[in-house]
Amino acid sequence: MPLWRQNLVKSLHKTRSVPESRYFQLATANQEGIPFCRTVVHRGLTDDNSLIVISDTRTEKYQQLVQNNRCHIAWYFAKTREQYRFHCLADISTKEESPDLVEAQWDKLSDAGKKQFLWGTPGTPRNGESALHVEGDYNTIPAHFCVLTLNIETVDYLNLRGNPQNREWHEKNEHGDWVSQSLIP
Numbered sequence: 001m002p003l004w005r006q007n008l009v010k011s012l013h014k015t016r017s018v019p020e021s022r023y024f025q026l027a028t029a030n031q032e033g034i035p036f037c038r039t040v041v042h043r044g045l046t047d048d049n050s051l052i053v054i055s056d057t058r059t060e061k062y063q064q065l066v067q068n069n070r071c072h073i074a075w076y077f078a079k080t081r082e083q084y085r086f087h088c089l090a091d092i093s094t095k096e097e098s099p100d101l102v103e104a105q106w107d108k109l110s111d112a113g114k115k116q117f118l119w120g121t122p123g124t125p126r127n128g129e130s131a132l133h134v135e136g137d138y139n140t141i142p143a144h145f146c147v148l149t150l151n152i153e154t155v156d157y158l159n160l161r162g163n164p165q166n167r168e169w170h171e172k173n174e175h176g177d178w179v180s181q182s183l184i185p
Helices: 003-014 060-067 099-108 109-117
Strands: 025-028 035-041 050-056 070-077 082-094 145-159 166-172 178-183
Touching: 003 035, 003 145, 003 166, 003 178, 035 050, 035 060, 050 060, 050 082, 060 178, 082 109, 099 145, 109 178
Parallel strands: none
Antiparallel strands: 025 035, 025 070, 050 145, 070 082, 082 145, 145 166, 166 178
């Protein structure tokens, strides 16, 4: 298990009672190279060290990742004072391409979570101040629901506790093995 993953698993465990620890910032870029950053929910870590996020194929995030699958994550754990920055390549899975993965993620959602995918197209004008109307059935996965598998290429880890602080760089070598290097913070 790579050292960065061991650290991340410990960070998640130590902050499991802190709801904010489940959220990280995901940055993408549009065709003009303009960066876009948003907060997403961490949905899991795969056996091959990829992060899982769910999304909607009707969003800017999806469109940007289709055009350029390179993305960046910044994840800060306030309780432990640790920051992880990941450079990733995103794979997008829909129910047509990966039905088991998509169904597993859909089934993990609460009804309130599923409802967000049944309100209508994200980013379109809202009809007054009325409640959002649910269009669809919670038992049927909408075609626009997708899973993002964020394949981690490099990790920049910073632990702000102590003096001096600890910073590590992690990347895969030509054989696919993770190598680490301590850095000056």
